[in-house]
Amino acid sequence: MDCKKVRKKLSSYLDNEVNLDQKSKIKEHLKKCKACSYQLKQLRQIQSLVQKIPSQKPEPGFYERLSSRLSEKEMSLKERLFGWGYSWRLFPRIAIAASIVLILSVSLLYIWRSSSISGVNIEVFQKEYIYYSNEMSSFAEESVLPVLLEIK
Amino acid sequence: MHLIYSDEQLVEKFKAGDKDSFRILVERYKSRVYNIIYGIMGNRDEAEDLSQEVFLNVYRFLHRFKEKSKFYTWLYRIAVNICLSARKKKNKSGSIFSLTELSEVNNTSGKMELADQSFSSQKMLENMELACKIKSAINSLSEVLKTTFILREFEDLSYQELAKVFQCSRGTIKSRLSRAREELRQKLKPYIGEKNGL
Numbered sequence: 001m002d003c004k005k006v007r008k009k010l011s012s013y014l015d016n017e018v019n020l021d022q023k024s025k026i027k028e029h030l031k032k033c034k035a036c037s038y039q040l041k042q043l044r045q046i047q048s049l050v051q052k053i054p055s056q057k058p059e060p061g062f063y064e065r066l067s068s069r070l071s072e073k074e075m076s077l078k079e080r081l082f083g084w085g086y087s088w089r090l091f092p093r094i095a096i097a098a099s100i101v102l103i104l105s106v107s108l109l110y111i112w113r114s115s116s117i118s119g120v121n122i123e124v125f126q127k128e129y130i131y132y133s134n135e136m137s138s139f140a141e142e143s144v145l146p147v148l149l150e151i152k
Numbered sequence: 153m154h155l156i157y158s159d160e161q162l163v164e165k166f167k168a169g170d171k172d173s174f175r176i177l178v179e180r181y182k183s184r185v186y187n188i189i190y191g192i193m194g195n196r197d198e199a200e201d202l203s204q205e206v207f208l209n210v211y212r213f214l215h216r217f218k219e220k221s222k223f224y225t226w227l228y229r230i231a232v233n234i235c236l237s238a239r240k241k242k243n244k245s246g247s248i249f250s251l252t253e254l255s256e257v258n259n260t261s262g263k264m265e266l267a268d269q270s271f272s273s274q275k276m277l278e279n280m281e282l283a284c285k286i287k288s289a290i291n292s293l294s295e296v297l298k299t300t301f302i303l304r305e306f307e308d309l310s311y312q313e314l315a316k317v318f319q320c321s322r323g324t325i326k327s328r329l330s331r332a333r334e335e336l337r338q339k340l341k342p343y344i345g346e347k348n349g350l
Contacts, residue, residue, distance in 0.1 A: 058186040
């Protein structure tokens with residue numbers, strides 16, 4: 001393993017997150033290479049210093065403060081469910097539902113009306129058809145009659 | 153007799169309606185969550201506020217937790233997400249450790265001495281200065297590198313656990329930690345080395 005490869009793996013080596021094969025190769029390299037082993041020492045030192053930074057703790061009464069925030073949240077949820085706040089939040093949904101119902105009603109009304117209008121048309125058409133058929137047949141008889149008389 | 157429940161048992165109890173188990177989980181993890189958030193945000197008020205936000209989310213979503221991972225990796229994931237979104241909102245790079253906090257470190261700087269060094273006032277001053285430099289160097293890392301580094305060094309999470317927290321591969325974690333450490337090494341090079349016992 002060359003220096004470039006070893007240096008890329010030094011961080012994982014430090015955390016013992018390399019496989020056994022890589023570990024032994026890195027170890028071998030570090031024995032020979034002073035620059036790489038110096039770099040590893042620097043990383044170890046930084047790690048050791050960082051881990052010595054004192055940890056921070058929350059002020060006493062953390063759970064009590066959390067608990068009161070939790071109660072506030074639960075209260076506001078109830079308000080949202082049963083109060084005006086929630087109604088306003090529901091408004092867009094109600095508006096969408098009302099629009100759908102309106103569109104469906106208008107569509108059904110249109111279908112019903114158009115079917116009833118077409119029924120009237122058929123009736124009128126039938127009456128007119130019979131009337132004009134009779135008219136046409138009498139006209140045909142009138143025009144044909146003189147011709148027949150002439151032939152005779 | 154005081155029973156010590158595992159995280160898994162407490163989660164089960166909470167899901168079954170035992171709200172007291174939530175309190176035990178909070179008491180168990182509040183300091184760790186606070187410390188991580190403090191490390192990322194660098195401000196006590198924000199650390200308090202966001203830590204509470206984390207546990208409020210835990211309370212709200214714990215019933216959805218499928219227990220495919222450990223409870224604490226799930227918890228840290230919530231913490232990291234909350235920090236990153238808070239950072240986005242702030243949209244500015246704050247100091248991860250404020251000056252007042254640095255003076256607190258100075259007071260406890262006895263903890264900062266290197267193992268092979270004799271304890272002297274001169275050394276203490278050097279260590280105090282070094283602590284400031286280290287914190288400032290960590291602060292200069294990008295959000296993702298900083299968060300990964302903090303969880304690794306402060307909480308000692310394995311690469312596998314970090315991959316679960318960040319929902320990425322172990323390779324990505326390796327690469328992030330390697331980059332973070334290299335950046336820190338470059339920045340701290342003048343302050344560490346033979347002078348400090350190497």
